[in-house]
Amino acid sequence: xxxxxxxxxxxxxxxxxxxxxxxxxxxxxxxxxxxxxxxxxxxxxxxxxxxxxxxxxxxxxxxxxxxxxxxxxxxxxxxxxxxxxxxxxxxxxxxxxxxxxxxxxxxxxxxxxxxxxxxxxxxxxxxxxxxxxxxxxxxxxxxxxxxxxxxxxxxxxxxxxxxxxxxxxxxxxxxxxxxxxxxxxxxxxxxxxxxxxxxxxxxxxxxxxxxxxxxxxxxxxxxxxxxxxxxxxxxxxxxxxxxxxxxxxxxxxxxxxxxxxxxxxxxxxxxxxxxxxxxxxxxxxxxxxxxxxxxxxxxxxxxxxxxxxxxxxxxxxxxxxxxxxxxxxxxxxxxxxxxxxxxxxxxxxxxxxxxxxxxxxxxxxxxxxxxxxxxxxxxxxxxxxxxxxxxxxxxxxxxxxxxxxxxxxxxxxxxxxxxxxxxxxxxxxxxxxxxxxxxxxxxxxxxxxxxxxxxxxxxxxxxxxxxxxxxxxxxxxxxxxxxxxxxxxxxxxxxxxxxxxxxxxxxxxxxxxxxxxxxxxxxxxxxxxxxxxxxxxxxxxxxxxxxx
Amino acid sequence: xxxxxxxxxxxxxxxxxxxxxxxxxxxxxxxxxxxxxxxxxxxxxxxxxxxxxxxxxxxxxxxxxxxxxxxxxxxxxxxxxxxxxxxxxxxxxxxxxxxxxxxxxxxxxxxxxxxxxxxxxxxxxxxxxxxxxxxxxxxxxxxxxxxxxxxxxxxxxxxxxxxxxxxxxxxxxxxxxxxxxxxxxxxxxxxxxxxxxxxxxxxxxxxxxxxxxxxxxxxxxxxxxxxxxxxxxxxxxxxxxxxxxxxxxxxxxxxxxxxxxxxxxxxxxxxxxxxxxxxxxxxxxxxxxxxxxxxxxxxxxxxxxxxxxxxxxxxxxxxxxxxxxxxxxxxxxxxxxxxxxxxxxxxxxx
Numbered sequence: 001x002x003x004x005x006x007x008x009x010x011x012x013x014x015x016x017x018x019x020x021x022x023x024x025x026x027x028x029x030x031x032x033x034x035x036x037x038x039x040x041x042x043x044x045x046x047x048x049x050x051x052x053x054x055x056x057x058x059x060x061x062x063x064x065x066x067x068x069x070x071x072x073x074x075x076x077x078x079x080x081x082x083x084x085x086x087x088x089x090x091x092x093x094x095x096x097x098x099x100x101x102x103x104x105x106x107x108x109x110x111x112x113x114x115x116x117x118x119x120x121x122x123x124x125x126x127x128x129x130x131x132x133x134x135x136x137x138x139x140x141x142x143x144x145x146x147x148x149x150x151x152x153x154x155x156x157x158x159x160x161x162x163x164x165x166x167x168x169x170x171x172x173x174x175x176x177x178x179x180x181x182x183x184x185x186x187x188x189x190x191x192x193x194x195x196x197x198x199x200x201x202x203x204x205x206x207x208x209x210x211x212x213x214x215x216x217x218x219x220x221x222x223x224x225x226x227x228x229x230x231x232x233x234x235x236x237x238x239x240x241x242x243x244x245x246x247x248x249x250x251x252x253x254x255x256x257x258x259x260x261x262x263x264x265x266x267x268x269x270x271x272x273x274x275x276x277x278x279x280x281x282x283x284x285x286x287x288x289x290x291x292x293x294x295x296x297x298x299x300x301x302x303x304x305x306x307x308x309x310x311x312x313x314x315x316x317x318x319x320x321x322x323x324x325x326x327x328x329x330x331x332x333x334x335x336x337x338x339x340x341x342x343x344x345x346x347x348x349x350x351x352x353x354x355x356x357x358x359x360x361x362x363x364x365x366x367x368x369x370x371x372x373x374x375x376x377x378x379x380x381x382x383x384x385x386x387x388x389x390x391x392x393x394x395x396x397x398x399x400x401x402x403x404x405x406x407x408x409x410x411x412x413x414x415x416x417x418x419x420x421x422x423x424x425x426x427x428x429x430x431x432x433x434x435x436x437x438x439x440x441x442x443x444x445x446x447x448x449x450x451x452x453x454x455x456x457x458x459x460x461x462x463x464x465x466x467x468x469x470x471x472x473x474x475x476x477x478x479x480x481x482x483x484x485x486x487x488x489x490x491x492x493x494x495x496x497x498x499x500x501x502x503x504x505x506x507x508x509x510x511x512x513x514x515x516x517x518x519x520x521x522x523x524x525x526x527x528x529x530x531x532x533x534x535x536x537x538x539x540x541x542x543x544x545x546x547x548x
Numbered sequence: 549x550x551x552x553x554x555x556x557x558x559x560x561x562x563x564x565x566x567x568x569x570x571x572x573x574x575x576x577x578x579x580x581x582x583x584x585x586x587x588x589x590x591x592x593x594x595x596x597x598x599x600x601x602x603x604x605x606x607x608x609x610x611x612x613x614x615x616x617x618x619x620x621x622x623x624x625x626x627x628x629x630x631x632x633x634x635x636x637x638x639x640x641x642x643x644x645x646x647x648x649x650x651x652x653x654x655x656x657x658x659x660x661x662x663x664x665x666x667x668x669x670x671x672x673x674x675x676x677x678x679x680x681x682x683x684x685x686x687x688x689x690x691x692x693x694x695x696x697x698x699x700x701x702x703x704x705x706x707x708x709x710x711x712x713x714x715x716x717x718x719x720x721x722x723x724x725x726x727x728x729x730x731x732x733x734x735x736x737x738x739x740x741x742x743x744x745x746x747x748x749x750x751x752x753x754x755x756x757x758x759x760x761x762x763x764x765x766x767x768x769x770x771x772x773x774x775x776x777x778x779x780x781x782x783x784x785x786x787x788x789x790x791x792x793x794x795x796x797x798x799x800x801x802x803x804x805x806x807x808x809x810x811x812x813x814x815x816x817x818x819x820x821x822x823x824x825x826x827x828x829x830x831x832x833x834x835x836x837x838x839x840x841x842x843x844x845x846x847x848x849x850x851x852x853x854x855x856x857x858x859x860x861x862x863x864x865x866x867x868x869x870x871x872x873x874x875x876x877x878x879x880x881x882x883x884x885x886x887x888x889x890x891x892x893x894x895x896x897x898x
Contacts, residue, residue: 075732148729154706155689155731159655243707249690250705283596289609314692315703316710319640323633330625334618341617342609344585347592349605354593362589369585373578380628382563382635383570386699389692389727453571455557455696457727460735464723469553539606 013503015422016517023522034119035522040105041420042126046133047093047101048489054088057081059482062444062475070462078461079146080162086149091171092133094401095263097409098270099181099216100129103209105420107185109513109520110203112194112529117187118180125180132174139167148459150260153241153252157233165231172227175220178266182216185209194512196531203511203535204293208273211297215262215269215304223259226252250315257308265304268368268400269297271408272339275361278415279343280536281509282358283350287536289342296335303332313384322381329379336372340365355507356430360411363438367403371396374449392452398445407437410488417492418506422519423499429491437484443477510536560722560743561698562715566635568699570628577624639700642713646681647674650762650845653704654687655730656737661842663849665758665765670739672724674716675749681713683810685841692728695741703728709810716743766850769843773835787832788825794852799826813848 020037023029030038061081064072073081104122108115116122139145145167147156156164189202189210202210230252232238239245241252280287287293309317309325343365352358374396378384387393418424447470452458456467463471505514516525559565596604649672652659660682661667674680684693684704693712694701697720702712726737744752759765770776778787788798793808801824806812815822817839820832839847 070735075735079729079732079734146731152690152729155729159689159731249707284598284604286606286608288607289614292609292614313636314701315690316705316708319637322636326633326636327629330629331622333625334622337621338614338618340585341613344588344592345607345609345613347589347596349607350592350596351598351602351604352593352596353598362593365589366582366586369582370578373574373581376577376625376628377571377574380570380574380632382632382639383567383574384632385636385639385701386567386571386696388701389694450553450555453556454554455694455723455725457694457725457735459729462735539604 013501015501016519016521018521019422019517019519020522021421021519032123034115034123036104036108036116036119036122037420037520037522039122039126040101043096043100043104043129046126046129047096050088050092050133051485052489054085054093055482055485057085057088059478061085062478064461065463065471066475068463068465068468068471073461075461076146077144079148079459080144082459083146083148084140084144087136087145087167087171089401090149090263090267091174092129092136094267094405095178096129096181097267097405098274098412099178099185099209099212099266100125102205102274102409102412102416103185103270104181106416106513107188107206107209108192109419109516109524110206110511111189111192112197112512112525112531113188113192114523114525116184117192118184121180122184125177125184128180129174129177132170132172132177135166135170135173139163139170142166150256151227151230151252152256153230153233153247153249154243157230157252158242158244165234168227168231168234172224172231175224175227178216179220182213182220185213186217189213194529194531197512200291201531201534202294203273204276204287204290204297205270205273207294208269208271208276208297211301212266212269214298214301215266219259219262219266219305222255223263226255226259229255250312250317253312253315254308257311258305261308261311262301262304264400265300267405269300271364271405271412272297274408274412274415275343275364277509277511278357278361278411279346280538281415281507282353282355282361283347284352284538285346285350285536286534286538287342288345288348289338290535292338293342296338299335300332303328303335307332310379310384313381314388326379326381330376333372333376333379336368340369340372354431356425356427356434357411357415357507359431359434359438360407360414363434364404364407364411367399367407367438367441371399371401371404374399386455387452389457390452391448391456391458394458395445395448395452398448403441403445407441410434410437413488413492415507416513417495418502419513419518419520421496421499422502422517423495424502424506425488425491425495425499429487433484433487433491436480436487440477440480440482440484444474444481445477447471447473447477510538557696557699558720558722559697560716560718560720561695561700562717563635563639564697564699564717566638570632570635573631574628577628639713642681642711643679646679646713649674649680649682650842651682651684651693651704652687652841652845653684653691653693653726653737655689656726656733658693658724658726658737658739659842661762661845662753662756662758663762664753664756665761666753666756667758667842668756670724671742672739673742673744673749673752674714675746676716676719676743677746679713679715681711683709683711683845685709685814687841689730690728691726691730691737694725694727695722696725697722698741701727709814711810716741719743719745719748762846762849763853764850766843766846766848766853769839769847770850773839773847775847778832786828788828790851791854793854798823800824801826801828810848813851814844817844817847 020035064078142163145162145164146160147164229240233240237245239247241247241249276287276293307325307329309321310329313322377387414430451467451470456463502518504518512529515529648663650661658670660672686704686706691704692701693704698714700712700714702710720743722741724739724741779790781789781791796808797805798808799805818836820834821830824830
């Protein structure tokens with residue numbers, strides 16, 4: 001396990017003379033950049049801020065839940081904390097995380113293009129995101145919002161006195177950022193692939209981002225419509241969701257989940273793409289079942305649109321629609337299972353090294369498997385009646401989104417950090433952080449499955465005493481998890497200056513992004529690469545991937 | 549702190565055991581597949597650890613394996629689906645002999661009333677060994693009634709009845725939680741469900757201070773609100789006769805046929821013109837804002853008590869099937885206008 005030959009590089013690597021980071025200096029060169037790599041870095045800084053802000057709210061929530069009595073915060077404050085935690089993490093961290101940072105940086109490199117199809121729209125997407133974020137922060141500093149991230153009506157539209165409209169507008173605006181990113185990816189993948197890079201040769205990371213882009217473009221407008229209707233009802237008393245005004249509150253749930261269920265696939269699919277890249281590289285093997293992994297992404301994107309009402313099995317929907325949505329929800333589990341089996345099989349007869357990205361990837365597989373399987377509990381109608389709206393749902397969601405998605409994002413960040421910055425992070429520290437994250441995560445969220453089945457409802461400020469032990473365990477785990485998340489922040493920043501120079505391809509990985517310098521030049525490639533073989537042609541180290 | 553943490557809430561209803569079986573089956577499935585994947589990964593890490601001189605063997609995939617690991621999960625999923633769906637359908641349909649209880653949820657309180665007229669707040673007394681159906685409505689936002697020991701839950705909506713049923717199996721005091729986030733004191737919107745032996749329950753009912761049964765109170769309201777002036781069984785009736793209405797199909801002017809259930813009757817009182825019975829004119833004024841949710845339950849109970857449910861095809865509930873003549877209608881409308889205190893079309897204006 002200690003063989004880290006990819007770090008012990010025989011010759012001393014030197015930084016390339018000219019690259020995208022030193023191509024230009026000054027604030028203007030960043031704020032007016034059309035370079036997808038620089039925009040990715042802008043996004044990286046932005047969402048890192050929101051990740052730690054959302055994390056701070058989570059820490060305060062766990063602190064309050066140490067004791068059964070609601071004694072640290074007022075109920076309203078607590079309600080604002082979990083609302084802002086959810087809104088921050090979902091709309092301002094998870095949704096943009098892999099696509100807007102890693103996807104932005106890598107999709108053009110992986111398809112051998114000089115940039116995305118619409119560089120100006122790409123920059124605009126970041127500005128729109130910042131505008132949305134500004135509204136969200138304005139809602140926060142003007143007192144915070146206590147609707148829950150789900151904004152259920154008529155509570156949100158007619159009862160709460162907090163700045164719901166400001167936050168709603170913020171999310172609405174930020175949604176367009178993700179539409180623009182998705183649009184850019186779709187057009188880029190269709191039109192700008194390098195010669196020889198057929199669909200069957202696309203890296204699975206590109207497939208996954210392509211599938212997620214389809215959802216972003218098709219789903220996000222529905223969220224926009226829903227939020228506009230909410231704002232109309234709240235601001236102008238036009239009856240849409242509030243029965244007092246002649247509306248239907250359950251209609252809101254249908255519309256909200258029509259976007260927000262597919263949105264969880266926007267979050268997880270790109271993460272799955274990251275895992276496919278890492279597993280192959282550190283097993284030195286072709287991916288097992290390329291076509292199945294690629295098409296399972298598309299299948300998830302398609303099926304993801306027809307399962308939304310599984311959030312509403314106890315909300316008074318008809319029995320027949322519950323049956324249909326339950327069946328479809330089981331169906332969407334199959335492509336995810338196929339991916340997990342294929343990743344595992346990829347390691348078979350490989351040559352496995354446990355570098356940091358691999359640790360994150362393996363952590364992802366384990367936690368995502370648990371997260372995915374506990375999804376079946378919630379899709380199972382008779383059982384969902386009991387576990388719906390309890391901590392079981394909270395645990396399931398965090399297993400998929402933190403155990404899955406955040407692990408994938410961190411794994412990807414470690415994997416491509418040398419490409420993005422030209423430097424290596426300290427491997428020993430990184431391995432330790434990955435381990436701490438894995439342990440802290442399980443300690444935080446596993447007790448919540450039990451809490452949920454015991455019947456502790458979610459979003460409870462105070463709770464019966466019998467739930468305390470498990471809550472204390474969970475809070476203790478959260479403090480470990482926090483260490484696991486803060487460590488990378490420190491050593492990544494450290495590595496920017498003191499990290500070992502990485503060289504073009506420190507992992508000896510395949511893929512066009514490794515053919516160029518680290519960091520890449522502004523225009524990515526000196527000459528347009530020509531692809532002559534399948535992806536992941538590991539095994540023959542001498543084999544030339546690109547013919548110039 | 550209590551340190552003996554159980555893994556299950558108490559099993560206190562007939563459904564609890566059924567739900568726990570599915571849960572345990574799924575826990576077993578989850579444990580099996582998680583451990584399988586974890587074991588494979590660990591085995592591969594050790595067995596195929598990078599060693600100098602050995603190269604990875606390149607394998608493209610295997611159609612047989614792909615089919616295997618698609619079909620097996622699909623099969624298991626279908627088993628769980630059918631099993632859990634069967635239980636869901638069972639839990640949706642209250643047995644006909646259920647004891648009926650009505651509940652109103654509001655920020656942040658539960659109010660229940662029994663058909664005998666007994667009322668309680670943040671507590672619900674029920675007998676063991678008999679199915680109990682709770683029909684619920686919210687006065688404001690969406691709430692959700694959750695009793696973990698009974699493994700049952702249903703959202704409580706404004707403007708529409710939902711219901712759940714359970715059969716308690718052992719006497720005891722159980723949690724009543726609001727599980728749908730409903731504002732400031734969501735976590736304080738809790739109470740107790742007290743399951744009692746049938747004898748204790750009868751004693752409890754008898755000791756409760758009830759001013760007449762729910763149906764008899766409903767009858768009084770029926771008189772006070774003037775419903776009886778139109779809804780009566782004679783030739784001058786301007787509204788449908790409500791005798792034996794409950795649970796029967798009703799034919800509407802637009803040709804549709806709907807079931808006269810709780811939600812239909814509630815809507816017909818609050819938004820009378822939404823569904824007009826065939827053969828009648830849309831002349832009924834609204835009672836929106838004039839009758840509380842709790843009183844509505846009583847009127848409903850009175851209507852339910854009017855005549856036994858009858859079998860048969862869709863009726864228009866008119867005792868005398870004559871159409872109201874044009875001039876008669878004008879006359880009635882003028883009369884109504886004079887008595888009018890509330891606007892004709894309430895929806896949207898308050």
